[in-house]
Amino acid sequence: IVASHFNPEFLVNVKETGKVMLVDYSDLVNLKITEVSAARFLHDGGLDASGRYFMVAANASNLVAVIDTKENKLVALIESGQTPHPGRGANFVHSEFGPVWATSHLGDETVILIGTDPENHPENA
Template identity: 70%
Template structure:
């Protein structure tokens, strides 16, 4: 889930994408290309100083954490809307990724 609780994040591992489902409308909000085998079960939410609200996830067998800008209805995050549903940063990690 994103921090607002509105968007359910789910991996489409075979296509290396993360899908964001809008639980308010019941529709797909976005499909975000990411590093190989995203693992959203361990995602974390925080407000990035440059990109606003982000949801982060590791990847199976890949030593990277992707930060995906999440949409928000909160007006204080309006200035970050251009980044919504994009990988805004990839953090290289030591090791071989998540299991």
């Protein structure tokens, strides 16, 4: 579960379904829930450095799903190594690729970097 930086919402992984639920809590009596289909089995993840993109591992699918929390939609499914397992992931600025989000994988030494700045580094995001 993470909180959006753009809307009064929580993003909730529903692991087995492959969906992320966006729970709008602006009206606590009448919660509004929007489902975004991603990939199975959603495990863990975190926000990129801008707070806009929720990066979540679908570890049984060997994918990382990218949810745009400003537009409330899936923007990418990125192939990764076997069983991505990021915790919340790591954000840093790479000298060549610009802002990136990184994750490790279970069972091997693989670390992938995913570019997170489509405006200034579109070739890497």
